[in-house]
Amino acid sequence: GAGVSQTPSNKVTEKGKYVELRCDPISGHTALYWYRQSLGQGPEFLIYFQGTGAADDSGLPNDRFFAVRPEGSVSTLKIQRTERGDSAVYLCASSLRQGAFGGYNEQFFGPGTRLTVL
């Protein structure tokens, strides 16, 4: 079946502009995560949705970053007034559900959106 998809695959923007990054999770996956990965680093957690609600947004670096998942499926990560330091690969992942006792099921990652802020 289809995996996690992300659009666009590449986004080049100018400093100060607004961008939206889209994630389509695997059908039926209730949990959705956004990460940011810089070159040579591991994925950095941004936000986690369980259904439509943001269950943990502690990783969002500041109030320029916002994410929504209005119908519990597709999610959009929104970045206002982009800065050069926002340049990175933005990864989305989904999982079937949160496991018992708080444990995770495996996360399925999308191919990412490479954001370049000039």
Place this chain on the structure above:
Amino acid sequence: GQQVMQIPQYQHVQEGEDFTTYCNSSTTLSNIQWYKQRPGGHPVFLIQLVKSGEVKKQKRLTFQFGEAKKNSSLHITATQTTDVGTYFCAGQVQGAQKLVFGQGTRLTINP
């Protein structure tokens, strides 16, 4: 805040040699997951460890979770060129939702 450290950052081996990467968390974990990311690709789940002292094997890969649930290791026996990539550990603490990734160990192999 919670930190997950991985060593070494890079490892270059001859094909057929063994490889090990180590992961240490600043806090006790409820579980740890391992992911592999091929060059230009995205992370792909390998395994999850939950129990103290747990050892799991997948063919040539052996995963261990420490007794204190703060450290873990991945050992690959007799590496093959298909093992090339970056291996990440990712930990979760009890009551928290997020996975905290280590910085990864990049494995390159000389055929």
